[in-house]
Amino acid sequence: MKTINAPTFRNSILLGIAQILQWGGSFFLLAVLTKPIIEDTGWSHELVYGSLSLALLISGMLAPTIGKRIGEKETNNTLLYSGLVMALGLVLIAIARHILLFIFGWSVIGVGMAMGLYDALFPTLGKRYGSGAGKVITHITLISGFCTTIIWPAITLLLQYFSWRTTCLIYAAALVVFIYPLYRLAFRSSLKEEAKAAGSTAKMEIPSEPVHPGIYYLVMTSFTLGAVLMTGMSVHLIDILVNNNISLPLAVSLGALLGPSQVGARLMDMLLPGRSPLTTAVFSAAGVLLGFILLLCSQQVAFLGVIFYGLGNGIRTILRGTLPLHVFGPQVYANVMGRLARPQLIAQALTPFAGGFMIRKFGTDVFLEVLCGLAVVNVLLTISIRYFENIYIWKQARSLKA
Known part of the structure; x- marks a missing residue:
């Protein structure tokens, strides 16, 4: 497949900034806005956060269609x-005086998430830059890892001077002003060059049985479990720490280690290249498992549990882009990414409800034990992916020699 030359680090910075703005205006928005929204409207916590879950569901349902479009169309807007x-x-959302309009606003955001977050960006990079996209994905995830560090304080500052409705309008204006130019500058190339690169991938379709179908379903299951583990920990980390006899202020402080740990993992992946994504996936899953085990232990090692989980999950974000590219190749990458995204996003939407129910019914310890069990399964899945992919490569080499 003919590809366009890889982007400069400057372009990676532009894409990283765009991702910070878009993640901050969607997935991470309610972490800061939920309280003022509920105080102003009287809507229930479940309805407000349920709107985000609906957005994730819509994003998941649209992901295969958008991935296919990215893979087939000569121009990608x-x-x-x-x-x-x-x-x-x-x-x-800002003008909503009734909960139904608020929910509809989040439905529209769900469409925007499907169009603009990682599950659309990574296939676009794979299509344009081929096997060289992995390095770009690492740079972008490193930069976008600072999303909550930048966006949450910025939104908090706006709320000191404006209502939550005005804050949403200001953020909407920022998206209108910055996102289109950032992507246009980052992907700037001559129309002739882009047409040549896109022409070789046009009309490409995923077969009814994916390439390496066994490995495909292993990757899909592993990614879906990873999404469940990430969402369960993100939503209930403070509950888990408090249940471990840690005070709420200290629990919040320990939770703050998560972001730097994830960014640190991505930085190490960038500075220490050369490992196969198959091997990195095993280390990522093992790091998450070790983090859960340490959180089950005494409160003295809880901080290590947060750090190891953050390291494993930070690498997982990179693997969402690099592992399918390595296993399935750039030709079908966009379509495969869309198909892989759907179960992950649906799992992310349902996990907070399932986790909340489990904690109320059985307690936080049982919930964490279930996460540990799922993490063990995920380690075994990543080992299996590595094993079967190596077997496939060995068989290919034998057939070529024959």
């Missing part, structure tokens, strides 16, 4: 206009 769609959703 999905990313360019994703900011406008998200901004429209934020405007609807």
Whole structure:
């Protein structure tokens, strides 16, 4: 497949900034806005957060279609206009006086998430830069790892001077002003060069049985379990720490180690290249498992549990882009990424409800033990992926020699 030359680090910075703005205006928005929204409207916590779950569901349902479109179309405007769609959703949220309009606004944001977050960006990079996209993905995830570090304080500052509705309108304006130019600058190339690169991937379709179908379903299951583990920990980390006889202020402080740990893992992956994503996947899953085990132990090692989980999960974000590219190749990468995204996003949408129910019914310890069990399964899955992929490569080498 003919590809365009890999982007400069400057372009990776532009894409990273765009991702910070879009993740901050969607997935991470309610972490800061939920309290003022509930105080102003009287809507229940379940309805407000349920709107985000609906957005994730919609994003998951659209992901295969958008991935297929990215893989087949000669020109790809999905990313360019994703900011406008998200901004429209934020405007609807800001003007909502009834919960139904609020929910509809989040539905629109869900469409924007499908168009503009990692599950659309990574296939676009794979299509344009081929096997060289892995390095770019590492750079972007490193930069976007600072999303909550930048966006949460910024939104908090806006809330000191404006209502939550005005804050949403200001954020919508920022998306309109910045997202389109950032993507346009990052992907700037001559139309002739882009047409040549896209022409070789046009009309490409995933077969009814994916390439390496056994490995495909192993990767899909592993990624889905990873999404469940990530969401369960993100939503209930403070509950887990408090249940371990850690005070709430200290639990919040320990939770703050998560972001730097994830960014640190991505930085190490960038500075220590050369490992196969198959091997890195095993280390990532093992790090998450070790983190859960340490959190089950005494409170004295809880901080290590947060750090090891953060290291494993930080690498997982990179693997979402690099592992399918390594296993399935750039030719079908966009379509495969769309198909892989659907179960992950649906799992992310359902996990907070399932986790909350389990904690209320059986307690936090049982919930954490279930996460540990799922993490063990995920380690075995990553080992299996590595094993079967190596067997496939060995068989290919034998057939070529024959």
